[in-house]
Amino acid sequence: MKKCSSISIIGRPSAGKSTLLNTICRYKVSITAPSPQTTRNSIKGIYTDDGGRGQLLFIDTPGYHISDKSFNLRLKDITVSTIGEADILLYVVDTVRKPGEEELEIAKLLASGNQPVVVALNKIDHGRAHPGLMQLALEKILPQAHYVKVSATKEKGIDILKDTLFNLSPEGEQLYPDDFYTDQPPEFRIAEIIREKAVNRAKEELPHAIYVEIADLEIDEKKNLLWIRAFINVERESQKGLVVGKAGSGIKAIRKEAQKEIAGLFPYKIYLDVRVKAQGKWRKKDQVLKKLLY
Ligand SMILES: Nc1nc2c(ncn2[C@@H]2O[C@H](COP(=O)(O)OP(=O)(O)OP(=O)(O)O)[C@@H](O)[C@H]2O)c(=O)[nH]1
Ligand SMILES: [Mg+2]
Structure with a gap:
């Protein structure tokens, strides 16, 4: 068994x-x-x-x-x-x-x-x-x-x-097919990959201030392209520059690394558009927390 x-x-x-x-x-x-x-x-x-x-x-x-x-x-x-x-x-x-x-x-x-x-x-x-x-x-x-x-x-x-x-472990039948390794929805996985790239570049308190929102997802079947528009949200205007980096070098690197990793998950070419937005004290906003955590 x-x-x-x-x-x-x-x-x-x-x-x-x-x-x-x-x-x-x-x-x-x-x-x-x-x-x-x-x-x-x-x-x-x-x-x-x-x-x-x-x-x-x-x-x-x-x-x-x-x-x-x-x-x-x-x-x-x-x-x-x-x-x-x-x-x-x-x-x-x-x-x-x-x-x-x-x-x-x-x-x-x-x-x-x-x-x-x-x-x-x-x-x-x-x-x-x-x-x-x-x-x-x-x-x-x-x-x-x-x-x-x-x-x-x-x-x-x-x-x-x-x-x-x-x-x-108790005896029991397998619950998922052999080739499954997670059950996370695609939108969540994409947001998490972008967050990882942003968090790993960020210093000090900034990692906690970051959350990623997927604003739009579209598939162009003809071009075999998955188009993703995402926002990296930070809490304060002054933190935006820390993510964007000198002459946009930070955000470019995040985009490049994330795009490459997302491409490994789906059978499409990926076009990733990432922007940075300050949206206030998200950690205190109950609605955002709910969306984020549950
Ligand atoms: N040297 C060493 N570092 C490790 C090992 N496992 C994890 N780390 C490092 O520890 C840090 C934290 O790893 P995570 O896997 O993100 O830790 P976590 O417990 O999931 O952390 P939270 O999600 O924040 O609770 C990373 O920098 C890892 O590379 C290990 O076996 N050896
Ligand atoms: Mg962890």
């Missing part, structure tokens, strides 16, 4: 949750960046085993962060609500950090659920990683958890992690 399970990926901002998901799924399902709070929705990534063991359905979540800001509280809500739906909880920990309050708070949250917990001790490729120290601290709260040392970027420990997850 095949196995199939849903797995919630939880962890602090920048622990490497999305990177790990992409490495496991072998496709870029979820965007990544060095700045924290890159993932803002729950994102499904699907891994179908080559060896016929079955399917693992992962839900990537926004980084769990202790804060009272409304934006953070919403991200936290999304994370917490995925926990109840999962068969297995996958806790991704950045072992370059010292075990702190946040790591332990998340461990307590996971210990309160009745699902099996797998802890991925990530970033072991890093010179200052100390997975043993992290494991000792977490074992006090999660003594029953399965601990696996991994590097999401250098692809270390990934097979052991998959074995561990399949061992814990």
Whole structure:
């Protein structure tokens, strides 16, 4: 009998949750960046085993962060609500950090659920990683958890992690065809790719101020062309220049990189038109937040 399970990926901002998901799924399902709070929705990534063991359905979540800001509280809500739906909880920990309050708070949250917990001790490729120290601290709260040392970027420990997850998975039929690796709608994927390029070029507070809106999508069948018009929204007029760059160099680079990556997703030539717009304090606007997060 095949196995199939849903797995919630939880962890602090920048622990490497999305990177790990992409490495496991072998496709870029979820965007990544060095700045924290890159993932803002729950994102499904699907891994179908080559060896016929079955399917693992992962839900990537926004980084769990202790804060009272409304934006953070919403991200936290999304994370917490995925926990109840999962068969297995996958806790991704950045072992370059010292075990702190946040790591332990998340461990307590996971210990309160009745699902099996797998802890991925990530970033072991890093010179200052100390997975043993992290494991000792977490074992006090999660003594029953399965601990696996991994590097999401250098692809270390990934097979052991998959074995561990399949061992814990319930029996069940595959829910998606073999070649599916995500269920995200095209418009969302396009917006996320553009956001990734913008966020990775941005500095300091700016990544949090960015969100991308797809204003128009058209297909010209004759020319086999998908035409996309998108806006990169920032909060203040003064931030527009930071995205646009000197003589438009920033926005040109974003457009070029995003266009290339989007072209890999669809059987069309892509024409991408991206503009930058200041639209006020979007993080406080409930409507925008809803559109963005749910
Ligand atoms: N050295 C090293 N860096 C890693 C590893 N995994 C992830 N990173 C880096 O850590 C940073 C954050 O990675 P993400 O995958 O975006 O982290 P995340 O947990 O999804 O973050 P949020 O979505 O913001 O909560 C990026 O710069 C990654 O390249 C790893 O195994 N080793
Ligand atoms: Mg992420």
